[in-house]
Amino acid sequence: MAVTQTYPVTGMTCQHCVNAVESEVSGVAGVTGVDVDLAAGAVTVTSEAPVDLEALRAAVDEAGYVLA
Template sequence: MSTRTFTVGGMTCGHCARSVTEELSELPGVTDVQVSVASGQVSVLSEQELSRDAVTAAITEAGYTITDWPSAN
């Protein structure tokens, strides 16, 4: 299992969190998504390491941007 935590900009409410969660949950291997609107932190648990391109595309599809992509946990 792999956990990736990053920061998403522009989220302001529960609807924002749901949109991000829905898009990320559609990525192959994703088993859990946790979103904190207050901090902008998103943690994704997946069966394998997720590519930055795939995560970026999902976040963009939800209408937001990744503002910080730290090294893998």
């Protein structure tokens, strides 16, 4: 059963930001889907099991943004 979780992300302002976050979060172990909502300032992550929050935080940080 898939797990879907939405997290607030601060600092995103444009499509480049969206692409960077999608790219990094897609690389987190277990992630099967990523949807970044620029207007809402959030990323929705779909996975087969709960994703390690610190791994997700590190991926968003690597993209240059902050998992709030």
